[in-house]
Amino acid sequence: MKIGDIDVAIPVFLAPMSGVTDSPVRRLAAELGAGLVVSEMTASDELANGHWMSRLRCEAAGIGPHVVQLAGCEAHWMAEGARIAEAEGADIIDINMGCPARHVTGGQSGSALMRDLDHAVSLIDATIAAVKVPVTLKMRLGWDDRSRNAPELARRAEAAGVKLVTVHGRTRSQFYKGEADWDAIRAVREAIAIPLVVNGDITSYERALAALNASGADAVMIGRGAQGQPWLPGQIGRRLKGGAEEAVPSLETQLHYIRTLYEGVCALYGLRVGLRHARKHLGWALDVAAAASGASVEKLKSWRQKILTSEDPRLVHESLQDAFDDFAWSAAA
Numbered sequence: 001m002k003i004g005d006i007d008v009a010i011p012v013f014l015a016p017m018s019g020v021t022d023s024p025v026r027r028l029a030a031e032l033g034a035g036l037v038v039s040e041m042t043a044s045d046e047l048a049n050g051h052w053m054s055r056l057r058c059e060a061a062g063i064g065p066h067v068v069q070l071a072g073c074e075a076h077w078m079a080e081g082a083r084i085a086e087a088e089g090a091d092i093i094d095i096n097m098g099c100p101a102r103h104v105t106g107g108q109s110g111s112a113l114m115r116d117l118d119h120a121v122s123l124i125d126a127t128i129a130a131v132k133v134p135v136t137l138k139m140r141l142g143w144d145d146r147s148r149n150a151p152e153l154a155r156r157a158e159a160a161g162v163k164l165v166t167v168h169g170r171t172r173s174q175f176y177k178g179e180a181d182w183d184a185i186r187a188v189r190e191a192i193a194i195p196l197v198v199n200g201d202i203t204s205y206e207r208a209l210a211a212l213n214a215s216g217a218d219a220v221m222i223g224r225g226a227q228g229q230p231w232l233p234g235q236i237g238r239r240l241k242g243g244a245e246e247a248v249p250s251l252e253t254q255l256h257y258i259r260t261l262y263e264g265v266c267a268l269y270g271l272r273v274g275l276r277h278a279r280k281h282l283g284w285a286l287d288v289a290a291a292a293s294g295a296s297v298e299k300l301k302s303w304r305q306k307i308l309t310s311e312d313p314r315l316v317h318e319s320l321q322d323a324f325d326d327f328a329w330s331a332a333a
């Protein structure tokens, strides 16, 4: 698949997730084979105004194309944010028209833009005019069931010069409820010729295949399914390319991944903030490892309690080793 001039060989992408997919997470997923990884959404005005956190959100993973996702509702900020992202190394700019959060839609950004396609297209035009790199777009099916206008927005975006469209198969009013409707994305496929990515509830090779078949998309994007399983996009990608089914990585390998992530997050934010920030990843990693080893709920609960409340980074490392050793006992029992 090509995004502008950029070749993407593996049709499985890691979704942008605010507060989750910072550079260490993206780096690990990309190293493990994800075809493309997308930064957390960054408010274009904050980026343009040099807000330190938005700079961190845009930090490159250092492997594969660097995709920066921008949110916003004013053309001049979108243009300025895109210019800065490009100057700082973005290979692709993605525009967020899918975020359902009230603090985002209340400011007329994210999925609120699907209620006013003329305005949405004016933001796309301004972004494309500001940069040389390809611009892509992520959206939902529409605002609600009465206004499922993703095909119309996708068609207009393609005409404006967008190089790839991703659709999360829910409306904004669904938030994350119900099931993603991959069939409904077929109407977007029929509206555009540029690459299309299907997103929502893809957690396995079988579901990836079903989503591709139902939607006619060229690639899948995985969000929550990759939490605690950074290897999942790569594994699914290799299988879609004809590779054999792969087992869940060994506990030893899983421990190596979570340690890598923990160290990366602490290096990015500093020890104190990093420790807090890493907790969600530690929790997901423990959940996945406990499930893989058949460890009891009580065992998992007590390790979660010990590791996720620790204020001592060194102790977290030691306790992780102990927890995974304990899970290995459960697996052997």
Ligand SMILES: Cc1cc2nc3c(=O)[nH]c(=O)nc-3n(C[C@H](O)[C@H](O)[C@H](O)COP(=O)(O)O)c2cc1C
Binding pocket: 015, 016, 017, 018, 019, 020, 039, 040, 041, 069, 096, 098, 099, 138, 168, 199, 200, 201, 202, 221, 222, 223, 224, 225
């Ligand atoms: C914690 C969280 C944060 C998210 N942040 C973003 C974001 O910054 N930008 C975006 O386009 N979508 C964001 N999303 C939506 C995901 O990219 C994706 O569209 C959605 O989770 C559905 O895919 P999934 O079922 O594979 O998780 C977020 C989702 C979650 C769960």
